[in-house]
Amino acid sequence: MSFANLYEAPGPRGIRRNRVLAAVVALALLAVAYVVYVRFDQKEQWAADKWLPLLRGDVWATFILPGLAGTLGAAVAGVVLAGLFGIIFATARMSDHRWIRGPAAMVVEFFRAVPLLLLIFFAFFGSFVLIGVNISAFAAVVFGLTLYNGSVIAEIIRSGVQSLPKGQREAAYAVGMRKGQVMRLVLLPQALRAMTPVLVSQFIVLLKDSALGLIVGYDELVDRGLNGIAANFSNVIPAAILIAAIFILINLSLDRLAHRLGVSGRP
Amino acid sequence: MEALLFERDTILAAFWMTVRLTAISALGSLALGTVLTAMRVAPLASLRGAASAYVSVARNTPLTLVLLFTGLGIGANLGVELSDDIATNNFWLAVIGLTAYTSAFVCEALRSGLNTVPVGQAEAARSLGLGFVKTLRLITLPQAFRAVVAPLGSILIALTKNTTIALVVGVSEASVRMREMIETYGDQVIEIFLGFAAGFVLLCLPMGLLFGWLSKRMAVAR
Numbered sequence: 307m308s309f310a311n312l313y314e315a316p317g318p319r320g321i322r323r324n325r326v327l328a329a330v331v332a333l334a335l336l337a338v339a340y341v342v343y344v345r346f347d348q349k350e351q352w353a354a355d356k357w358l359p360l361l362r363g364d365v366w367a368t369f370i371l372p373g374l375a376g377t378l379g380a381a382v383a384g385v386v387l388a389g390l391f392g393i394i395f396a397t398a399r400m401s402d403h404r405w406i407r408g409p410a411a412m413v414v415e416f417f418r419a420v421p422l423l424l425l426i427f428f429a430f431f432g433s434f435v436l437i438g439v440n441i442s443a444f445a446a447v448v449f450g451l452t453l454y455n456g457s458v459i460a461e462i463i464r465s466g467v468q469s470l471p472k473g474q475r476e477a478a479y480a481v482g483m484r485k486g487q488v489m490r491l492v493l494l495p496q497a498l499r500a501m502t503p504v505l506v507s508q509f510i511v512l513l514k515d516s517a518l519g520l521i522v523g524y525d526e527l528v529d530r531g532l533n534g535i536a537a538n539f540s541n542v543i544p545a546a547i548l549i550a551a552i553f554i555l556i557n558l559s560l561d562r563l564a565h566r567l568g569v570s571g572r573p
Numbered sequence: 574m575e576a577l578l579f580e581r582d583t584i585l586a587a588f589w590m591t592v593r594l595t596a597i598s599a600l601g602s603l604a605l606g607t608v609l610t611a612m613r614v615a616p617l618a619s620l621r622g623a624a625s626a627y628v629s630v631a632r633n634t635p636l637t638l639v640l641l642f643t644g645l646g647i648g649a650n651l652g653v654e655l656s657d658d659i660a661t662n663n664f665w666l667a668v669i670g671l672t673a674y675t676s677a678f679v680c681e682a683l684r685s686g687l688n689t690v691p692v693g694q695a696e697a698a699r700s701l702g703l704g705f706v707k708t709l710r711l712i713t714l715p716q717a718f719r720a721v722v723a724p725l726g727s728i729l730i731a732l733t734k735n736t737t738i739a740l741v742v743g744v745s746e747a748s749v750r751m752r753e754m755i756e757t758y759g760d761q762v763i764e765i766f767l768g769f770a771a772g773f774v775l776l777c778l779p780m781g782l783l784f785g786w787l788s789k790r791m792a793v794a795r
Contacts (some may be wrong), residue, residue, distance in 0.1 A: 431756065
């Protein structure tokens, strides 16, 4: 939506004033950029030898691509498992039986309230005491991503089902479907479709959260890129900018996808 | 259970750090987010462009990377010192990172709040001769704030949980203490986890209830 109704279409004086203001703003932004530039320059972060490694094939092969594979691996595993968790617990929370509904609600509310990092620490550092084996960092990250994002997805799906017209459920019962069929064949498909944009935004959150893996030593993009590249070429700033750019690119394309699905996916 | 009781002072100190990080970053994000919102709807294309570029960069970068950038990049590499004391310095670096990240979400929420304000409000303000800044400050933004109390509450709760990531810039808050305690008291892992989880539930639950109540109370009747 445009917010052009917040101000009058400028007249001749307004146009002149806006030009002056635009120049001032541009100067201010340039001044900020200049300060940043000088600061980085003092630490030689613009020097060619700090940036050129980022263009080298072997740097991409040893650091960036394996890191990206790690990030995407955890994210894909997380999306699949969190999606399953979400569907199961959303259905359970809408059950007719109180003894299913209650515990499911407690599980969902609990994992939504606990910081993801605590879940990852619990799985990673506590696994030996609990199950007798040390689980891998990958497993710990996916464990956390699944429980936390799965609970959020469960709530998204539940609100999607609740937003459907009552007639859908009634019509399904009227043609003789059972409870499971009503959910599986009528309600869930429509809810998932209506909630696609929100679900994709949650997947973006999940992808970003997978970067937490570096805290428990999981080999992902931020770890490989920032710690790996910067340790070899002492170029923290260029490496951080590159890694951020990769994340932004992936997330913006997912965002665009969500938008397109949102526009065309409505029945 | 003994470990939690025995260490209750250090645990409370760790959670106090969490609360301070949350409170200061929340105020900072609210201020910066409001300024960003005003910029995004401003008549000047340069302001709009700058704000929307900032929001899409901050929203799509992992918080871990943002905090590492403030810690390693701004702190260690550029040598920005906010305090002589290293713990205080790290604390403020974490606040900067959390604020930079969260304000983008505040901006998005407020902007969608502006969408809920009927066109007639701004038009009436303009017909009274109010300029852009006054229209925004007196008429549309106050109504937008009242419309987005609930989303702002969710952002605050997310911020509270996100402060755990401040450990990457060396702030010892709740998650650091939990990791240390799991290593020290290996036999009580479940109790320790549930204890810290309960701490966060105790912090976030009242916030959720308060903001839920506020959003009903402050809703603009139309």
